[in-house]
Amino acid sequence: xxxxxxxxxxxxxxxxxxxxxxxxxxxxxxxxxxxxxxxxxxxxxxxxxxxxxxxxxxxxxxxxxxxxxxxxxxxxxxxxxxxxxxxxxxxxxxxxxxxxxxxxxxxxxxxxxxxxxxxxxxxxxxxxxxxxxxxxxxxxxxxxxxxxxxxxxxxxxxxxxxxxxxxxxxxxxxxxxxxxxxxxxxxxxxxxxxxxxxxxxxxxxxxxxxxxxxxxxxxxxxxxxxxxxxxxxxxxxxxxxxxxxxxxxxxxxxxxxxxxxxxxxxxxxxxxxxxxxxxxxxxxxxxxxxxxxxxxxxxxxxxxxxxxxxxxxxxxxxxxxxxxxxxxxxxxxxxxxxxxxxxxxxxxxxxxxxxxxxxxxxxxxxxxxxxxxxxxxxxxxxxxxxxxxxxxxxxxxxxxxxxxxxxxxxxxxxxxxxxxxxxxxxxxxxxxxxxxxxxxxxxxxxxxxxxxxxxxxxxxxxxxxxxxxxxxxxxxxxxxxxxxxxxxxxxxxxxxxxxxxxxxxxxxxxxxxxxxxxxxxxxxxxxxxxxxxxxxxxxxxxxxxxxxxxxxxxxxxxxxxxxxxxxxxxxxxxxxxxxxxxxxxxxxxxxxxxxxxxxxxxxxxxxxxxxxxxxxxxxxxxxxxxxxxxxxxxxxxxxxxxxxxxxxxxxxxxxxxxxxxxxxxxxxxxxxxxxxxxxxxxxxxxxxxxxxxxxxxxxxxxxxxxxxxxxxxxxxxxxxxxxxxxxxxxxxxxxxxxxxxxxxxxxxxxxxxxxxxxxxxxxxxxxxxxxxxxxxxxxxxxxxxxxxxxxxxxxxxxxxxxxxxxxxxxxxxxxxxxxxxxxxxxxxxxxxxxxxxxxxxxxxxxxxxxxxxxxxxxxxxxxxxxxxxxxxxxxxxxxxxxxxxxxxxxxx
Numbered sequence: 001x002x003x004x005x006x007x008x009x010x011x012x013x014x015x016x017x018x019x020x021x022x023x024x025x026x027x028x029x030x031x032x033x034x035x036x037x038x039x040x041x042x043x044x045x046x047x048x049x050x051x052x053x054x055x056x057x058x059x060x061x062x063x064x065x066x067x068x069x070x071x072x073x074x075x076x077x078x079x080x081x082x083x084x085x086x087x088x089x090x091x092x093x094x095x096x097x098x099x100x101x102x103x104x105x106x107x108x109x110x111x112x113x114x115x116x117x118x119x120x121x122x123x124x125x126x127x128x129x130x131x132x133x134x135x136x137x138x139x140x141x142x143x144x145x146x147x148x149x150x151x152x153x154x155x156x157x158x159x160x161x162x163x164x165x166x167x168x169x170x171x172x173x174x175x176x177x178x179x180x181x182x183x184x185x186x187x188x189x190x191x192x193x194x195x196x197x198x199x200x201x202x203x204x205x206x207x208x209x210x211x212x213x214x215x216x217x218x219x220x221x222x223x224x225x226x227x228x229x230x231x232x233x234x235x236x237x238x239x240x241x242x243x244x245x246x247x248x249x250x251x252x253x254x255x256x257x258x259x260x261x262x263x264x265x266x267x268x269x270x271x272x273x274x275x276x277x278x279x280x281x282x283x284x285x286x287x288x289x290x291x292x293x294x295x296x297x298x299x300x301x302x303x304x305x306x307x308x309x310x311x312x313x314x315x316x317x318x319x320x321x322x323x324x325x326x327x328x329x330x331x332x333x334x335x336x337x338x339x340x341x342x343x344x345x346x347x348x349x350x351x352x353x354x355x356x357x358x359x360x361x362x363x364x365x366x367x368x369x370x371x372x373x374x375x376x377x378x379x380x381x382x383x384x385x386x387x388x389x390x391x392x393x394x395x396x397x398x399x400x401x402x403x404x405x406x407x408x409x410x411x412x413x414x415x416x417x418x419x420x421x422x423x424x425x426x427x428x429x430x431x432x433x434x435x436x437x438x439x440x441x442x443x444x445x446x447x448x449x450x451x452x453x454x455x456x457x458x459x460x461x462x463x464x465x466x467x468x469x470x471x472x473x474x475x476x477x478x479x480x481x482x483x484x485x486x487x488x489x490x491x492x493x494x495x496x497x498x499x500x501x502x503x504x505x506x507x508x509x510x511x512x513x514x515x516x517x518x519x520x521x522x523x524x525x526x527x528x529x530x531x532x533x534x535x536x537x538x539x540x541x542x543x544x545x546x547x548x549x550x551x552x553x554x555x556x557x558x559x560x561x562x563x564x565x566x567x568x569x570x571x572x573x574x575x576x577x578x579x580x581x582x583x584x585x586x587x588x589x590x591x592x593x594x595x596x597x598x599x600x601x602x603x604x605x606x607x608x609x610x611x612x613x614x615x616x617x618x619x620x621x622x623x624x625x626x627x628x629x630x631x632x633x634x635x636x637x638x639x640x641x642x643x644x645x646x647x648x649x650x651x652x653x654x655x656x657x658x659x660x661x662x663x664x665x666x667x668x669x670x671x672x673x674x675x676x677x678x679x680x681x682x683x684x685x686x687x688x689x690x691x692x693x694x695x696x697x698x699x700x701x702x703x704x705x706x707x708x709x710x711x712x713x714x715x716x717x718x719x720x721x722x723x724x725x726x727x728x729x730x731x732x733x734x735x736x737x738x739x740x741x742x743x744x745x746x747x748x749x750x751x752x753x754x755x756x757x758x759x760x761x762x763x764x765x766x767x768x769x770x771x772x773x774x775x776x777x778x779x780x781x782x783x784x785x786x787x788x789x790x791x792x793x794x795x796x797x798x799x800x801x802x803x804x805x806x807x808x809x810x811x812x813x814x815x816x817x818x819x820x821x822x823x824x825x826x827x828x829x830x831x832x833x834x835x836x837x838x839x840x841x842x843x844x845x846x847x848x849x850x851x852x853x854x855x856x857x858x859x860x861x862x863x864x865x866x867x868x869x870x871x872x873x874x875x876x877x878x879x880x881x882x883x884x885x886x887x888x889x890x891x892x
Contacts, residue, residue: 005052012037012045028061038067077141082128089128090118093140098122104139155214159206161224167233167240168200170545173221174248175266176203181317182248185324189545192328193658194552197545198240204249204267218268218286226290229304242304244522244545245288248317250310250472252465253282263465264312271463272536277491281537282463284308285529301531305522307484307544309475310462316476320542326447327483327549329658338621339593339652340413340448341549342662344378346371347406347433349421350385351606352397354430361606363420366455366498368610370418373505377514377662378550379595379650381409382612385421385431386605399431406433408741413448415550417482418501420494423456425469436470440477444758449483451521451548453504455497460487460539475541484521484542496534503528508548515580518548553585554578555592555651555663565647567637567673568715568777570750577627577653577661588627588661591747592653595619596633598670598720599642614640614647615720617670620745620753624653633750634716636776638725639670682781683713683773689787690756692848699849700798700816703789704761711743712752713775719743725778727755730770735760762789790818797875797882802854806889812851815884817875819847824877828852830888831870838864845875856890866890 008021008029015037023029045065049058071078073095080091103115103126115138119125124140160166170189174182179201186199202224205214211227212220225245233241249266257263270287274280288302311317348367352358364384371380388402410417421429428434452474454460460471474481486504488497507524510516522544529535559574573596577588598614618633629651647668654660688695690706711717711727718725721740729737737757745753759769767789772782790796799816813828828841838858843850858864867890874883 004056006049006056006058007051008047008049008058010045010047013039013043038065073140073142076145077139080138080140082136082138091126091128091138091140093124094122096122096124096140097142097144099142101140101142104141105136106139107134107137155209157210159202159210161202161206161210162227162231164231164234166200166228168198168242169240170197170199170244170246171225171228171242172199172201172246172248173204173207173267174201176205177314178248178266178311178317179203181314181321184321185246185248185543188321188324188328195547197244200242216268218270221268222287222290225287225304229290244520245304245306246544247284247287247306247308248311249308250312251282251308251463253463254465260465265465266312267308269463277458279533281490281533282461282539283536284539285536300536302526302529305520305526305540305544307522307540307542308462309543310468310472310541311476319476319478323449323479323481323483324543324546326479327449327546337413337448338591338654339379339595339650341415341551341660342378342650342652343381343414344374345381345383345406345409345414345417345450347383347417347419347421347428348385349419349429349433350399350431352430353422360494361608362494362498364606364610365608366420366494366501367418368608369498370420370501370505373502373509373512375509375512375514375516376666377650377664378415379648379664380613381414382610383409383433384610385429385433387603390431397431399429399433402431402433403435403439407439407442410443410450411445411448412741413445414450415548416451416453418453418455418505420455420497420501423454423459425458425461425464425467425471427470428454428456428459434470436473440470440473440481443477443480445481446479449481451484451542452482452487453501454485454487455492455494455501457488457491460485460541461489462539462541463489471541482542484540484546486521486525486538486540488537489539490537492534492537496532500528500530500535500538503530515554517552518550520545520547522546551652551660551662552580553588553659553661554580554582555653555661556582557649557651557663557665560649560665560668564669564671565635566671567635567639567641568677569674570632570634572630572632573649574628574630575651575663576629577624577655585627585659585661587657588624588653588655588659590624590653590655590659591621592624592629592631592651593619593621593744594631594633595650596668597648597650598639599644599668600646601640611646615722616741617647617719618716618745618750619719619743620750621747623748624655629653631748631750633745634776635670636716636718636720636725637673637778638718638720638722641671643669643671645669677715677777679713679715679775679777680779681713681775682779683711683717683775685771685773685781685783686710687771687783687785689848691846694849695787696849698766698786698788698799700788700790700796700818701848702818703764705759705787705789707757707759707769708754709739709757709771710752710754711773713779714751715779716750716776717743717745717753718774718776718778725774727773728771729757729759730772731759731762732767733770764790788816795819795824795875795877795880795882797873797884800873800884800886802871802886802888806891807856808890808892810853810855811888812853813841813871813873814849814851815845815873815875816849817845817847819875819877819880821877821879822847824875826850826852827874827876828854829872829874830854831872833868833870838869863892864890866892 010018017033017035071093098121105113117124117126172182182201189197189199207224211223247267251269252265269282272281284306285302288304288306289300346367349363351360383405388399426436461469471485471487507527556578557575561572565571577585596618600611622631645667647670648666650664687709689701726738727740739757742755742757769785796818802811802813826843826845830839843852872885
């Protein structure tokens with residue numbers, strides 16, 4: 001706060017004690033006064049304050065009342081406070097039981113001293129020390145007043161936390177409830193290939209027993225870490241002492257469960273007090289700042305890297321375990337989304353703040369500066385809010401196209417996401433480019449888990465037990481979200497954020513090297529952290545010993561068919577897989593995804609020149625054999641024709657034996673054109689929905705179906721994304737979606753491929769979808785489909801018909817069905833018009849279109865006579881049952 005002026009008045013029983021106490025801004029004030037306004041019995045002490053700014057607020061620390069009273073014990077005990085004295089003083093306490101009473105000097109709880117009374121009995125006399133330079137506290141009591149102890153037992157020390165032979169580079173501290181799952185983390189870390197990590201797990205309660213007499217205390221955790229760091233691994237040649245500390249469990253500022261009585265503080269947090277989100281902070285770095293010799297928070301420079309898994313249940317711990325297993329196998333998965341390991345996404349807030357001012361250009365400039373630290377082997381996805389249109393609505397200024405671009409980038413896969421801008425625990429930017437409630441349910445990036453870096457206020461706030469932040473949800477969400485988060489727990493400042501993230505990116509990608517693998521996340525974080533309070537607000541959620549999944553080998557592009565690539569010509573690229581030293585890897589067999597981009601687009605805003613990657617020219621998969629690969633593609637007519645060698649080809653390859661590689665060339669020239677090809681037909685368009693290969697026009701699909709579109713053209717598909725030449729969906733004539741970036745060519749093809757896209761949630765009923773695409777000669781095609789959706793919470797049965805009808809030999813009973821429970825049992829009963837049952841068929845149905853065969857015979861295997869019959873279809877999903885009756889005819 002700035003320029004706040006406060007005035008405080010204090011009264012007792014309506015009588016003023018102190019008035020017009022003034023102070024400014026963030027400060028602490030101590031005042032003393034003497035009064036005779038107090039009376040025996042109940043009293044009222046009140047404080048009032050006023051401020052020059054309505055938003056100003058003040059917190060009362062405490063009132064301290066000092067008054068004289070007779071030295072008469074109550075309940076056989078008395079606590080005496082005595083200020084500094086220079087001459088001996090004798091105390092005489094009455095009201096005690098006769099017998100041997102006790103006098104203790106408890107001024108220092110760590111050094112309690114017993115004092116021998118001059119007289120002991122119902123009255124106790126004792127001397128204060130001859131001279132005193134600090135206030136003293138004496139406790140006079142009868143042994144009968146001491147709290148009873150029911151039992152004392154020796155706690156066996158099975159943990160052996162002080163054993164110098166214990167070792168481990170990764171130290172996992174876990175509650176007892178998560179200990180077994182922590183073993184799975186330990187196995188995973190110690191068997192990962194390459195670079196296994198020696199791991200040791202310790203139960204939190206055992207730390208308390210050994211280092212704080214069994215009392216839960218954050219300082220005990222730090223004392224243990226310091227001991228392990230200084231003493232473990234003594235017998236090991238490699239001295240495997242802790243380098244990384246991983247706290248398995250969420251923490252809360254509510255130590256005493258005042259706000260939530262049923263909340264479990266799994267691993268305590270260290271809170272640094274302050275009046276607001278600027279001055280307060282929560283720090284896990286406290287636990288590893290083991291060289292701090294000051295009794296304050298000014299030296300919280302950690303010696304070991306630390307991370308936290310903010311889980312509140314065994315289930316959430318297991319969710320992250322499964323994500324780590326998937327991440328360690330990131331080379332597996334859907335071919336369509338391959339190559340995410342070589343993509344970095346950068347998001348920058350626009351210049352308009354929430355107050356209405358539009359002068360904050362620094363978010364874009366900061367992002368562009370950070371990008372200069374990134375190795376060129378990565379493809380960059382930029383989402384700069386300043387370049388997206390603004391819409392006004394009930395939520396204020398929003399940029400839905402930017403939000404959609406970010407969601408697509410997340411779901412398609414990206415190794416890292418970095419954001420500079422405004423935020424809160426659930427949101428990025430005033431324009432809502434990311435919103436927990438809206439976007440978390442729509443994130444579906446299974447197996448493609450990024451590291452999130454959020455240089456914004458409070459998005460990483462993890463110590464509020466009432467409202468989990470989006471950063472926490474990103475970590476413990478099952479099968480999606482992220483593998484790690486680096487974010488601030490409190491309000492932070494933009495330019496200090498830039499310094500921190502700049503160092504973080506430098507250390508994460510050492511020397512900006514295309515051949516070096518990324519640094520371990522915890523190491524980069526440890527080196528980037530400074531001693532200032534702004535840096536202390538940043539923390540890591542996730543495994544501090546984790547290394548990003550960027551490829552370790554290289555793809556060397558050995559030949560491109562032409563120095564200048566002309567529109568409508570066919571280009572061929574040849575490449576080989578190598579070690580980082582250039583040695584060919586002839587044992588590398590697998591596949592590669594190739595991305596080719598047009599010349600860059602240049603812009604200038606906020607007094608800064610910057611570029612976006614050019615439109616996509618080709619995106620496809622090829623076979624890698626003996627470390628060699630080759631791919632051809634047709635260059636579209638709608639290139640930019642810039643005389644600029646800024647076109648780019650990037651290749652990500654993965655082998656059958658878990659290795660992967662990346663390579664690029666960013667000096668391609670796309671200019672000129674060849675003789676036109678005799679092709680006037682647009683692409684062939686076929687479509688279906690995932691899980692429904694036999695889709696027919698009008699069939700039922702889920703309310704949020706996954707569309708599968710097949711495109712084929714002898715001239716290839718136009719992927720540039722230029723206005724007027726995009727692959728687009730139009731839903732019900734009003735919802736338009738550009739889905740160009742979701743298309744990938746088939747393996748070893750540049751003429752056919754497919755795109756998969758999840759449609760937005762649709763209302764129940766009939767819908768129409770128009771799919772349009774262009775080939776590389778700019779020939780246009782479109783296709784239309786009609787489909788029906790049913791509520792996912794209801795059992796539906798529709799379009800019951802048999803075909804053929806009438807029939808002579810056999811027929812199929814067909815129908816559409818949807819159920820929230822998935823599959824269902826189906827019974828088809830066939831009757832004569834008089835109601836006699838002649839045949840019963842049983843089957844299982846899946847959501848969507850289904851058909852059941854009937855050979856025209858009755859229960860005895862005899863052919864049914866000519867005539868009209870009734871049939872009833874009954875669908876049972878285990879909770880609900882639906883049935884429909886129709887007619888059929890047999891004519892032989």
